[in-house]
Amino acid sequence: MKRISILTDVLGPIMRGPSSSHTAASYAIGAFARASLGEQVRSAVVTFREGSSYAVCYHRQGSDLGFASGLLGWEMTDPRFRSALDLAPGCGLDITFGTAELQDDDHPNAVRLNLIGASGRQLEIMARSVGGGMFEITSLDGEPVHVRGPEPLPKHGDPPFCSAAEMTAWMGRTRIGAGEVGLMYETALLRLDASVVQAEMLKRCLVMRNAVQEGLRSAGDPMILLDRSAGSVYEAEAAGRVAIGGLHTRAAARAMAAMHTNCGMGMVCAAPTAGSAGALPGVLVTLSEEMGASDADIVRCMFAAGLIGAFIAERATFAAEVAGCQVEIGAATAMAAAAVVEFAHGTASQACDAAAVSLQNTMGSVCDLVQGVVEIPCHTRNAVGASSAFVVADLVLGGYRNPIPLDETIDAVLAVGKMMPEELRVTSRGGIAVAPSALAMRARR
C-alpha cells in the first residue's frame, strides 16, 4: 500500500509551471538539498543521466530555475523565480548543469547534486523526480537512503481502501457519491477533521480558478512555442464564430487557459501533474460558472476526482516517463469525468465507471511533447480532455454499462506504458516531437 494522499499526491502540489516532474520536483529537491547541507550553498554541480528525460528537458521545463531557486532557499512563489539563474551568482551560488552516466540509477529522472557549502562542507545527493512534483532521495554521500517528499500534510493514518474494488466492498450497500467517499478516505489517511481537509481543497480550487482567469487574458506571460489562444477561442465561441460551440467548447478553452498560465510559469495546481493541470480546472470552472455549482459542490467534485487519482497512483503512476501521456492527460480526464458524475449526484460506482471509460479512451497515448516543452500537444489534449469528461459522464449516467472495471483498466494502462519505448516517454524523441515542423519550430524564450 502506497498510502496515496488526495491532497498531497493527486491534487497538488500548488506550484509554478510548466512541469510538476521537472519544475516543481526540481525546486523541491533543491530545497531538500540545501536543508540537508545545513548552510548556504556556495557551489552546486547538477548532473543528469545522459539521454534521460531530465537531460533532454531540464532547460525548457525550468528544472534549472527550480534547482537554483530551491538551493537559494527561495519560496516557490518568489517573483525572482524566472531570473534565478541570472541572480544566482550575485546571491553567492555558482551552479552548473551537465550530463553523465549515473551508474547507480537508471531512472529517467535521476539527478546527482554535488554541493559545497559556505563553510566548505561537501555533500553528494542522488535523487529522482517520481511524478506529480514528488521526489525520492536514494543516497546521501553514497549511503543508501529512502526519503520521499515533499510531504506538507503528514499521513498519520491509513486509508480505508486502496482500490475501486476495495471501496465497493467497504461501502457495502451504501449508495453515496465519490466526493463523500473521497473525503472519508482523506480524513482517515491524514487523521484530520473534514473541515480542515475541505479547506485545504478549497485552496487548490482557488488556484485553479485563478489559473483559468489569468490564462484567458490574451496579454499574459508569453509561452515558448505557442501563441496564447484560449482567450480567442473563448471569445470566438461567444460571438458564434466556431462550428458548434457550447459548454464543451468553453470548458476546452478554460482548460487550455490554465495550461497557458502553467507555461507562462504562473501558479497552478497539479491535477495530477502540471502537464495535465488544465482538464480538471476547465471542468470545475465550467460547473461553477455555467451549472451553478457552489464552492462546496466544487470541493465535493474535487474529492471525487482525487479519489480516482488515488486509485491510479496506487496501482500505477502519474509519471509519463514511465507510462506515457495515458497517466497524465488520461488520468486527468478520468478524474474530471468523475467530478462531473459527482456534480450530477451519481454514485461512487458510476464515478469509477466514468473514469474507467475515460482511461480506455486514452489508452496507448504517448508522451511526444515538442522540443521538450509542455505545450504541444499538451494544451489541446487538456482541452479535449475537459470536453470529453462531460461526454463520458453523460454516457455512464445515461445507461452505458462499463464492462471493464476501473482497477483492471488501470492495470492495463500501466502494462501498456511498460511496452512503450523510451522515445515515447517524455524524451521528445518520437511521435509528433520528431515531425519536421516540430523540429523546425523556434522557441520564443
Ligand code: SF4
Ligand atoms: S504529451 Fe502528455 S505526458 Fe507528455 S508532457 Fe504533454 S501532457 Fe504531459
